Amino acid sequence: MPLINLPAFAPDLIADLENLHTERVDTPVIQPAEPFLDMAGEDLRRRIFMTESETGKSLCLRPEFTIPVCLRHIETATGTPKRYAYLGEVFRQRREGSNEFYQAGIEDLGEQDVARADARAVCDALSVLKNRLPGVGLSVVLGDQSVFEAVVAACGLPAGWQKRLVHAFGNQAQLQKLMADLSDPAPSGVFGPEVERLAILGKLDDEATLVAHIDQTMEATGYSTNASRSPADIARRLREKMELANTRLDHRTLALLKEFLALELSLAEAPQALAAFAQKAGLSLGEALARFESRVAALRDIGVDPADITYRAAFGRPLDYYTGLVFEITPDGDALVLAGGGRFDRLLTLLGAKERIPAVGFSLWLDRIASVKGAAA
Amino acid sequence: MTITIGLPSKGRMKEDSSAVLARAGFSVVAVGNDRSYRGRVEGRDDIEIAFLSASEISREIANGTVDFGVTGEDLVREGLAEADARVEFCARLGFGHADVVVAVPEIWLDVDTMADLGDVAADFRARHRRRLTIATKYWRLTQQFFSGNHGIQLYRIVESLGATEGAPASGSADIIVDITSTGSTLHANHLKILSDGVILKSEACLVRARKPEHEGNAVVAEIIEAVRKAL
Numbered sequence: 001m002p003l004i005n006l007p008a009f010a011p012d013l014i015a016d017l018e019n020l021h022t023e024r025v026d027t028p029v030i031q032p033a034e035p036f037l038d039m040a041g042e043d044l045r046r047r048i049f050m051t052e053s054e055t056g057k058s059l060c061l062r063p064e065f066t067i068p069v070c071l072r073h074i075e076t077a078t079g080t081p082k083r084y085a086y087l088g089e090v091f092r093q094r095r096e097g098s099n100e101f102y103q104a105g106i107e108d109l110g111e112q113d114v115a116r117a118d119a120r121a122v123c124d125a126l127s128v129l130k131n132r133l134p135g136v137g138l139s140v141v142l143g144d145q146s147v148f149e150a151v152v153a154a155c156g157l158p159a160g161w162q163k164r165l166v167h168a169f170g171n172q173a174q175l176q177k178l179m180a181d182l183s184d185p186a187p188s189g190v191f192g193p194e195v196e197r198l199a200i201l202g203k204l205d206d207e208a209t210l211v212a213h214i215d216q217t218m219e220a221t222g223y224s225t226n227a228s229r230s231p232a233d234i235a236r237r238l239r240e241k242m243e244l245a246n247t248r249l250d251h252r253t254l255a256l257l258k259e260f261l262a263l264e265l266s267l268a269e270a271p272q273a274l275a276a277f278a279q280k281a282g283l284s285l286g287e288a289l290a291r292f293e294s295r296v297a298a299l300r301d302i303g304v305d306p307a308d309i310t311y312r313a314a315f316g317r318p319l320d321y322y323t324g325l326v327f328e329i330t331p332d333g334d335a336l337v338l339a340g341g342g343r344f345d346r347l348l349t350l351l352g353a354k355e356r357i358p359a360v361g362f363s364l365w366l367d368r369i370a371s372v373k374g375a376a377a
Numbered sequence: 378m379t380i381t382i383g384l385p386s387k388g389r390m391k392e393d394s395s396a397v398l399a400r401a402g403f404s405v406v407a408v409g410n411d412r413s414y415r416g417r418v419e420g421r422d423d424i425e426i427a428f429l430s431a432s433e434i435s436r437e438i439a440n441g442t443v444d445f446g447v448t449g450e451d452l453v454r455e456g457l458a459e460a461d462a463r464v465e466f467c468a469r470l471g472f473g474h475a476d477v478v479v480a481v482p483e484i485w486l487d488v489d490t491m492a493d494l495g496d497v498a499a500d501f502r503a504r505h506r507r508r509l510t511i512a513t514k515y516w517r518l519t520q521q522f523f524s525g526n527h528g529i530q531l532y533r534i535v536e537s538l539g540a541t542e543g544a545p546a547s548g549s550a551d552i553i554v555d556i557t558s559t560g561s562t563l564h565a566n567h568l569k570i571l572s573d574g575v576i577l578k579s580e581a582c583l584v585r586a587r588k589p590e591h592e593g594n595a596v597v598a599e600i601i602e603a604v605r606k607a608l
Contacts, residue, residue, distance in 0.1 A: 038508060041530030043520055160496065167499045174528035181492070192489045192572070217484050221546070221567040228505060228551045229485065229497070237497070238487035320499070320531065350502075 006102055007370040009132055013104055014087055016128045022085035022106055027068035029089065033058035035067050035351060039321060047093050061091035066361060067351070069107045074353050080110020097367065105363035115291065117360050118325045118343060119298035125329055125339040125362040126304065132369055136376050137332035140308065142267055143315025145169055146324045147274065150288035151260050155253050160240055170316030179257060182249040210235040256281050263313035270311035271296055295325065321347040325360065331372055338372065339364045379425050380596045383437050383446035386414060386428035390581065393472040394447040401607035423596050438464055438586045445600060451477050451556060451579035455517050465585045467601045471608060473581035475556040477518055479574035482545050483567045491527045491573050498531050512537040512550035519554045522576045542566040
C-alpha cells in the first residue's frame with residue numbers, strides 16, 4: 001500500500017467542487033467523540049478510533065465530515081444558506097479496506113427550497129463522479145423516508161406503532177421482524193406480575209391514581225430525586241400499551257405495507273405509481289407525495305433524467321436525524337457505493353443550532369473511485 | 378511441547394477448577410508455596426499451570442500465551458471480538474453460573490420487554506434532551522445485544538466497574554447490564570430483569586486457544602476428553 005493514499009485526481013476533484021459554488025472547509029482531525037456517539041449510537045464506538053485527553057475527555061479521529069462541518073457552522077454562526085465542500089482523510093475501523101481513507105463532499109445548509117436542494121445534491125454528486133470516471137456507467141438508487149412516514153400515518157396506525165415502524169425504516173430485517181411481531185403479538189406476560197397486581201388493586205383505572213402510586217413508590221424506593229422518567233411518563237406509556245394490548249396489525253394493513261415496501265421502479269414512473277398505490281389503498285399521502293413529485297420535477301429542471309434513477313421504497317437509513325431523501329451511486333452492475341447522501345433536517349438542531357436548518361449533502365469515497373478508475377483504465 | 382492451562386488464582390473459582398481437573402485425573406499442585414502463581418500437574422511434565430486473575434485468563438488465551446483456560450464465558454465473549462473464531466469452548470463446567478442481563482427500575486411498569494425499551498430509547502432524547510444511558514462493564518455484549526439482536530441504537534453506555542446496580546437510583550444511568558446469579562442484589566436495588574433481557578447464560582468453561590499446533594496433539598486431545606468425561 002502506498003504511504004500517501006491521496007488519489008492523484010484530488011486537485012481536479014477540489015476544482016470540481018469549487019465550480020459547484022461551494023466554500024471549502026476543513027475541520028480538525030481530532031474531534032470530540034460525544035456528538036458522533038450521541039447521533040449514531042454506541043454501536044459506532046467499535047468502528048471509530050477513540051482516545052482520551054489527559055482530563056478524561058473522549059476524543060476520536062474524524063470518522064466522517066457531516067457532523068464536524070455542521071458543528072463548525074454552528075460555532076462560526078455565519079448564517080445560512082451555505083454550501084460547504086470538504087476533502088480530507090477520515091478514520092474508521094473496517095474489516096476490509098484501509099482504516100484511513102479520503103472522503104470529499106458537499107453539505108448544503110439552510111436552502112429553503114427543499115426540492116431544488118435535493119435535486120442539486122444528486123446532480124452535483126453525479127457530475128463530480130462523471131468528471132472523474134469518464135465512460136463508467138453509474139446507477140443511482142433513491143429512497144424517501146417521508147413517504148414511508150406518510151403511508152404509515154395514512155394507515156391510521158396507533159402513534160406508538162408509527163414511531164416504531166419509522167424508527168426501523170432502513171433496516172430491512174428489523175422492519176420485517178417488527179411487522180411480523182405487530183401482526184402476531186405475544187399473547188401473555190408482556191405486562192409482568194407487578195402490573196397484574198396493580199390491576200387487581202384497581203390502581204390502573206385512571207391516570208391520576210396510577211401517577212400517584214408511581215410517585216409514592218419512587219419516593220419510598222429512593223428513585224424520585226434522580227428519576228429520569230417521571231411518574232407521568234411511565235403512566236402515560238403504560239396506558240398506551242394497555243390500549244394496544246388487544247390490537248394487532250390487521251392483514252390488510254400488513255399487506256399494504258409490504259406492497260409499498262416492495263416498490264422498486266424508475267423514478268420517472270414513481271410519482272404515478274405512488275399515486276396509484278395510494279388511490280387503490282384508499283390512503284391520502286397528500287403533502288409527502290407532492291414533495292416527492294416536486295423533487296422529480298426539480299431533477300428534470302436541473303438536467304438529471306429521472307428515468308436513469310431507481311426509486312426503491314424500502315431504501316432508508318435507520319438514523320433518527322435523516323428525514324427525507326437518501327441516495328447512493330454505484331457503478332453499473334456493482335454494489336460498490338461511490339457516493340452516498342441524504343437530507344438531515346434534524347441534525348443541526350440536535351447538535352445545538354438555535355433554529356431549524358434544513359440540510360442535505362453527500363460524500364464521495366475517494367479510494368473506491370480510484371479503484372474503479374484503475375479498473376477502467 | 379508443553380501444554381499450559383490458565384486457572385483462576387484465587388477464591389471459589391480456583392477451588393472448583395482444581396476439583397474438576399482432579400476428577401479428570403490431573404491433580405494440580407502449586408510450585409513452591411500455596412500463594413505461588415505457577416503450578417504443575419502431578420506426574421505430568423508435559424502440562425504446566427499458570428494461576429492468573431480471572432480477567433486476565435481470556436486475554437492470555439487470545440494471545441496464545443496459554444493453551445487452555447478455565448474462565449467464565451461472559452469474560453471471554455466480552456473480552457474478545459469474534460470469540461468463536463479465536464477460541465473453542467471445550468466444556469461447560471457446571472459452576473460459576475451467572476447471567477448477563479438487562480435490568481430496568483421496577484417502577485418502569487410499562488417496560489417489560491426489549492421492544493418496550495426500544496420505544497423508550499427512541500423517544501428519550503425528545504423527552505429528556507439526552508440519550509438513554511446504560512451502566513455496565515459489558516460494552517461488547519451490550520452493543521451486540523442491543524444493536525445486533527434488537528436494532529436499538531440510541532443509547533449511551535456509562536462505564537461502571539463496580540456497584541453497577543446502584544447506578545439507576547443514584548442517577549448516574551437509567552438502566553444497567555450486569556451479571557446476576559440469584560437476582561437478589563437486583564431486587565434489593567428495585568431493579569427487574571426484562572422478560573427477554575437475558576443476554577448470556579454464563580458459567581465456567583474449559584476454553585482452548587485455537588492454535589494450529591494443537592492439530593493432532595495427543596495431550597490437547599487427552600485434556601479435552603478427560604475433562605468432558607469428568608463432568
